[in-house]
Amino acid sequence: MVEWSDFERATIQDIFSKMEYEVVGPAALSRCLVVYPWTQRYFGNFGNLYNAAAIIANPMVAKHGTTILHGLDRAVKNMDDIKATYAELSVLHSEKLHVDPDNFKLLSDCLTIVVAAKLGKAFTGDVQAAFQKFLAVVVSSLGMQYH
Amino acid sequence: MTSLTAKDKDAVRTFWAKVSGKAEDIGAEALARMLAVYPQTKTYFSHWKDQSPTSPSARKHGITVMTGVADAVSKIDDLKGGLLSLSELHAFTLRVDPANFKILSHNILVVMAIMFPTDFTPEVHVAMDKFLAALALALAEKYR
Numbered sequence: 428m429v430e431w432s433d434f435e436r437a438t439i440q441d442i443f444s445k446m447e448y449e450v451v452g453p454a455a456l457s458r459c460l461v462v463y464p465w466t467q468r469y470f471g472n473f474g475n476l477y478n479a480a481a482i483i484a485n486p487m488v489a490k491h492g493t494t495i496l497h498g499l500d501r502a503v504k505n506m507d508d509i510k511a512t513y514a515e516l517s518v519l520h521s522e523k524l525h526v527d528p529d530n531f532k533l534l535s536d537c538l539t540i541v542v543a544a545k546l547g548k549a550f551t552g553d554v555q556a557a558f559q560k561f562l563a564v565v566v567s568s569l570g571m572q573y574h
Numbered sequence: 575m576t577s578l579t580a581k582d583k584d585a586v587r588t589f590w591a592k593v594s595g596k597a598e599d600i601g602a603e604a605l606a607r608m609l610a611v612y613p614q615t616k617t618y619f620s621h622w623k624d625q626s627p628t629s630p631s632a633r634k635h636g637i638t639v640m641t642g643v644a645d646a647v648s649k650i651d652d653l654k655g656g657l658l659s660l661s662e663l664h665a666f667t668l669r670v671d672p673a674n675f676k677i678l679s680h681n682i683l684v685v686m687a688i689m690f691p692t693d694f695t696p697e698v699h700v701a702m703d704k705f706l707a708a709l710a711l712a713l714a715e716k717y718r
Contacts, residue, residue: 555607
């Protein structure tokens with residue numbers, strides 16, 4: 428089980444309680460599709476992903492980005508057992524979606540950068556450490572059911 | 575990894591022109607974050623009396639590193655040739671595991687996002703990410 432300090436718990440709850448999921452989700456996913464274009468392989472039916480402008484304006488990308496963030500919410504609300512919380516989602520990503528788990532890290536790096544840009548100076552080194560630790564646990568849990 | 579296109583180089587040079595005035599702050603912040611978020615990187619600085627992210631040694635070193643990055647921007651058309659002596663330094667003297675270049679690059683990008691949220695668009699992000707990766711590759715050139 429992952430140990431969370433009081434600071435880490437408070438930081439994660441604080442960041443997500445103030446987050447606009449419909450802004451941050453789309454920003455993170457579209458950034459991921461632009462910065463790591465090979466991730467587009469999973470979105471063949473999303474229409475126009477031809478260039479950065481198209482990706483950022485794509486409504487399916489926006490909707491899916493929001494979906495992903497709401498999925499993260501589950502971990503925020505169950506920090507003491509993220510592994511169990513994501514067991515089903517892990518199976519889904521492995522068996523049905525066939526997503527290479529390395530992609531989870533790519534998206535999580537983009538999410539970190541989007542949140543950093545939003546929070547500015549408030550995203551201190553300690554806050555970054557807590558946020559990245561949280562995302563690392565999420566990423567690991569999502570990869571857990573792959574075999 | 576892919577090489578830098580003309581578009582990438584333009585994006586890097588344009589963005590760098592905007593941010594170079596803050597290069598010292600960027601370097602110091604990025605190094606501080608690296609030490610805070612990835613504590614294993616402190617192992618390279620056991621010779622510092624104070625290894626905390628905000629120590630004078632950390633700030634000074636962040637500036638040193640960022641000066642190297644600035645130099646690399648000016649040598650963007652031939653990173654391997656331009657960074658030859660720095661590569662030899664890292665290979666034979668410092669022997670920093672190249673995995674750490676990725677870690678520091680990530681933190682440089684985070685600091686750029688914090689300090690220049692509107693300018694650090696996804697397109698600038700991908701160009702800078704590619705540039706830092708190419709820089710890291712050039713630095714690792716002489717390792718083996």
